[in-house]
Amino acid sequence: MRLNIGVIKGDGIGPEIVTEAMKVLDKVGEVYGHACSYTQLLMGGASIDVHGIPLTDETIAAAKASDAVLMGSIGGDAKTSPWYQLEPSKRPEAGLLKIRKELNLFANLRPAVLYDELKGACPLKEEITDGGFDMMIMRELTGGLYFGERKTVEVDGVLTAYDELTYNENEVRRIAKRGFDIAMKRRKKVTSVDKANVLDSSRLWRKVVEEVATEYPEVTLEHMLVDNCAMQLVKDPRQFDVILTENMFGDILSDEASMVTGSIGMLASASLNETKFGLYEPSGGSAPDIAGKGIANPIATILSAAMMLRFSFDLDKEADAIENAVAQVLKDGYRTIDIMSEGKTQIGTSEMGDRICSYI
């Protein structure tokens, strides 16, 4: 099979970690007989440096022409980088918001998994996480407060700012279906998170999710208020299988959940549209403080490449091979610095990529 992959290396540690993911993809191609062809695309800070804006029409067009996009991380140090002298709509992250909308990437999947090998890094006590946990946060990514109308107006010398949260039932339905579809391949439980005791959008959300649920009689649905969910992630993360929620709640809860694992450097993500197309990126940030040092953890990006094989190319066997190789290297005791612990062997970004390749 020919895999036509757009690559956005991104900022900070992005280029280093993406390089390792490409190395792993090439090895998969070699072993399983696929040809990966890569088109390098600019976005974020790297695009500002060259074009003055974080996302050009050329990048959008080239991304659309690919089967899938693999991305490093976007952005820099907000305190020191000149990118953050620009107004918000011109900063690196604006490119991320724009590409989501342009490519209609409404379904953001963020697994939060506690790896048994890494439970030492988990901030929660062992009795809470005993046996591990494995949840999938399904965040709506192109609607809600992040894409509503916004404005700041001055009346009689007083500034007032407005942001609008809006969802229509079709937007809710398509993400809900995705959530239930994923749950069917997992432990068949969906926790839909909203603030239905206050928001109209949440009441619509809940209504539509209940309608969709009737099409999936095997899946158990529960509703949870967002404030309660923020508590439950800390109190008992094992209770969750799929968490289905809107854009902003998903932003907050997925980051909380990833920190609860203690190993954000291990967490992949996928942003999908109605077709097979997807954008795949690590959950963590661009970590400008360690960029260029060869110590960043490439595993989240490598696992994002595995998600790409699974969701955009239906290459489940190949995705499994990557995931198993990662597990094997962890088992062998190799760690990058962010997941290092006593008695393990610390290695750099590139050696981690090599070792994962060696098991494929």
Place this chain on the structure above:
Amino acid sequence: MRLNIGVIKGDGIGPEIVTEAMKVLDKVGEVYGHACSYTQLLMGGASIDVHGIPLTDETIAAAKASDAVLMGSIGGDAKTSPWYQLEPSKRPEAGLLKIRKELNLFANLRPAVLYDELKGACPLKEEITDGGFDMMIMRELTGGLYFGERKTVEVDGVLTAYDELTYNENEVRRIAKRGFDIAMKRRKKVTSVDKANVLDSSRLWRKVVEEVATEYPEVTLEHMLVDNCAMQLVKDPRQFDVILTENMFGDILSDEASMVTGSIGMLASASLNETKFGLYEPSGGSAPDIAGKGIANPIATILSAAMMLRFSFDLDKEADAIENAVAQVLKDGYRTIDIMSEGKTQIGTSEMGDRICSYI
């Protein structure tokens, strides 16, 4: 001094825990020479049962006529209680939203404290919480998404829901000033939480908070994005002193922070307006499953009464006396069931109140 206190016993465990707080207030009155007079007010489910609505004009008027209101907890089991057959605007919690607005209670203070005696209940590993933590979440309580315009409209058979998030600079300024005032009495650090990389309201928030900060040169201000804050609360709660944030972010983060302590039954809260008036209530819910059993933890409500003495009556010595008495009883090894651990003595709601009184 004469303390003219409105009392909303509320639902579930509310009446039991408020009774203990009144007992403690009476003891304080006796020892320090104050006369507490209580006016019982109905709100929430208890008000629905009698008047059909969760908050009557009489309750609002009587609350306004008091110096302060002490409240238990509002609401019931959403799955089984008949209150939840009513439309959302008529449910118990609607009374809570309404009284906040009617009494202009814009400043919600929620301490999240890890008591050394109770660190066993904290879900975080000991190395993260070593030495304990003590933060104050300052949540804006009468603006933002929870009080904006909302509507659901049907166009061509498709439902669309809208909720508006709006803040004007005066609303931001008054809560920011409160946050900095509190920080001045604490460790002089304010973490202002927003989503300024996306929302106009957050950009206004950040601008105004920076202006206010110039009036408090001794206070260190940092800005943190809400998704990052949700992570930092789990990763390193000791870094926080005052967290200053808008209504919805505060709802989510304060609940997360309270769960991070592991002892939600210990956490008080205050909701204040521009005057000395305030409404004081425990952070936890109405726990209908254990209502009437005499096992609920009254400490959060008793500590809320202490906050009332401090903020509404400037009776700092008396507030200290309550807080010290609570600490003493914990030290003696007495626990209600929710905070029970090996080697401690389990007692009920009323004995807990008695023991706290005995130290005043």
